[in-house]
Amino acid sequence: MGAILGLVGEGSLAELRDMAAPLAPRGRLTRVLTPAAGVLLGQCGHAAAPEGAGTAVGDCQLDNADALRERLAAHGRPDVGGDDADLLGALIGAFGIEGLAHVRGYFSVACWDERERSLTLACDTAGFRLLRFVAMAGRFAFASAYKALLALPDLNPQPDRDAIQYYLAAMHPPLGSTFLAGVSTMTGGEVIVLCEGHWERRRYWTPAVLPVRRTRAGHVAAVREAFLDVVRRKVRPYPRIGFTMSGGLDAPAILAAVRQVKPEAQLVTFTIGSGGSDPEIVGAARVAEHFGTEHHALTFAPESLPQDLPRMIWLMEDCHSREEGLLQFQVMRGTGQQVPVVMAGHGADALLGGMPRHRLIRLAATFPALTGPLTEIYGLTQIGKPPESWLGRLMAYAIYRGREVPPPKVIGAGLGPTVPWPGTVDRAAGKEVLDMPTFRLLEPLHQVEQVHFQTPLRGGLRDQKAILRAALEGLLPPEILLRPKAIQRVRHDQVLSDILDHMADERLTPEAVRQRGLVDPAFVAAVRRRPPGAAYPNEQLYRLWSLVSLETWARQFLDGAGAPAGVSPEGAA
Structure with a gap:
């Protein structure tokens, strides 16, 4: 995995190189283009090219480059050369931004169009190769990570209080935003077109529920064919393939598909858990035994939290309030030392309607009279909003037994986040994936064909997991x-609680919280109350985790302008 970056408007080559320095974990600056006056483009981590040559830079992992060249040849463009970034530029030139909908794989790209005197930024449909961007006086800057943007002297890092409010309520970052005021994130299937000092966001692809009339057997055959086809295309170049394995279904499904389409491949599986009796460890070991993989089981040590949480936040540039993110970070770090490519099933349940929140939607469809209180419970579980009706409060007590902890109010934020009631599981289906910079991560369940084949099933996604199992x-x-x-x-x-408390002792003193000015010190003090010798209850622990993570982020990106505070020199590499 590499990175791209650029300046449009006022800027210098020295500034571009300063921007590239924080991207060192993704590779050194290997390509610099100046396709027009006031346009500087850079590419990190890919094959070097002469400075000034070409009109596009990209961080690309395309599965169907040959098919795209054939499409261009049929359109009268048989001579497209260069790398994958140039190929995507030619695709846009021939078919407009809609041509990107034909791409299979992951990419971020910046393409200069000399005829239109415009620059197009684009990201893949799955949202794996995202770009951060900021518009400032006299110029527009973009990069694969916003730590690169913080190298610019005219970007004064300030917190986006509404985005932080969303994070503290939902326990994950908002889509399309960052915690930095004025710095935004492109989303999957989106382009930005810059021309004559103006810029505009557009979409070339939008996920949709596409009704398809088939028998159940027809649905099963279509899903199987599409799934195996995506996996076959993904693994074609690799003789040795890694997998993050769990105690569930999705990761074993991908492993089984690879064994089916490429039986000669060497398969290496990885899992992580709290010890030999952890269901994740046990379940992954059973899968590894069945398929005869080279298996690696990692044990999570709570003592790793003070070092690895800051490093993960620095690499990801945002925070997650539960342990899944840290566990995946640790297991992926282990895979990156063993294999060049990793396959995973992250977020498949969100796409397939298998998340716990989807049960509330199904219940409302079954019992329409309960839609009101179930909508309130949906808001409680997704953004911590307490229910108002007596039945909603009764349901909340049945779930949490009075142990829920409402999110803090961010000082200076707006009214706080809202979460619309999806109404159907089809509308609720989405994705949440973890994209790490240390290796190639492949997610077959998030490819375009799977979205088209798996969402339009009879009865919506209520039958989704059953169809996948079949x-x-x-x-x-x-x-x-x-x-x-x-x-x-x-x-x-208690061990985990004590370690988290030790991190809070250093980061969340009343004076430090007051000076940061994001939340009320009284809220932090209340969250930190627990009986001596006892562990934090789950919801209380997650709230404290989110506050510790937020302060860690603030020290790195507000105080340190992207410097990896709290991360050892070797950990930042």
Whole structure:
């Protein structure tokens, strides 16, 4: 994985190189283009090219480059040369931004069009190769990571209080925003076109539910064919392939598909958990045994939290309030030392309607009279909004037993986030993926064909997981095929609570919280109350985790302008 960056308007080559310095974990600056006056483009981590040559830079991992060249040849462009970034530029030139909908794979790209005197920025449909951008007086800057933007002297880092409010309520960052005021993120299927000092966001692809009339057997056959085709295309170049494995269904499904389409490949599996009895460890070991993989089981040590949480936040540039992100960070770091490519099933349940929140939507469809209170419970679970009706409050007590902890109010933020009631599981289906910079991560369940084949099933996504299980028959043994959803967790014991408290002692003193000016010190003090010798209850622990993570982020990106505060020199590399 590499990176791209650029300046449009006022800027210098020295500034571009300063921007590239924080991107060193993704590779050194290997390509600099100046396709027009006032346009500077850079590319990191890919094959070097002469400075000034070409009109596009990209961080690309395309699966169908040959098919795209054939499409261009049929359109009268048989002579497209260069790398994948140049190929995408030619595709836009021939078909407009809609031509990008034909791309299979992951990419971010910046393409200069000399005829239109415009620059087009684009990201893949899955949103894996995202770009951060900021518009400032006299110029527009973009990069694969906003730590590069913080190298610019005219970007004064300030917190986006509304985005931080969303994070503290939902326990994950808002789509399309960052915690930095004025710095935004492109989303999957989006382009930005810059021309004559103006810029505009557009979409070349939007996910949609596409009704398809088939028998159940027809749906099963279509999903199986599409799934195997995507996997076949993904693994074609690789003789040795890694997998992050869990105790659930999605990761074993991908492993089984690879065994089916490329039986000669060497398969290496990785998992992480709290010890030998952890269901994740046990379940992954069973899959590894069945398929005869080279298996690696990692044990999460709570003592790793003070070092690895800051490093993950620095690399990801945002925060997550639960342990899944840190566990995936640690297991992916291990995979990056063993294999060049990793396949994973992250976020598949969100796409397939298998998340716990989807049960609320199904319940409302089954019992329409309960839609009101179930909508309130949906808001409580997604953004921490307390229910107002007596039945909603009764349901909340049945779920949390009075242990829920409402999110803090961010000082200076707006009214706080809202979460619309989706109405159907089809509308609720989405994705949430983790994209790490240390290796190539492949997510077959998020490819365009799968979105088209898997969402338009009879009865919506209520039948989704059943259709997927049927499509996997013969690839997985019944004991794995019928597994329920698994959620990665670590032991919420006193050891973890003590370590988190130690981090809070250093980061969240009343004076430090007051000076930061984001939340009320009284809220932090209340969250930190627990009986001596006891562990934090789950919801309280997650609130404290989110506050510790937020202050860690603030020290790195507000105080340190992107410097990896709290990360050892070797950890930042």
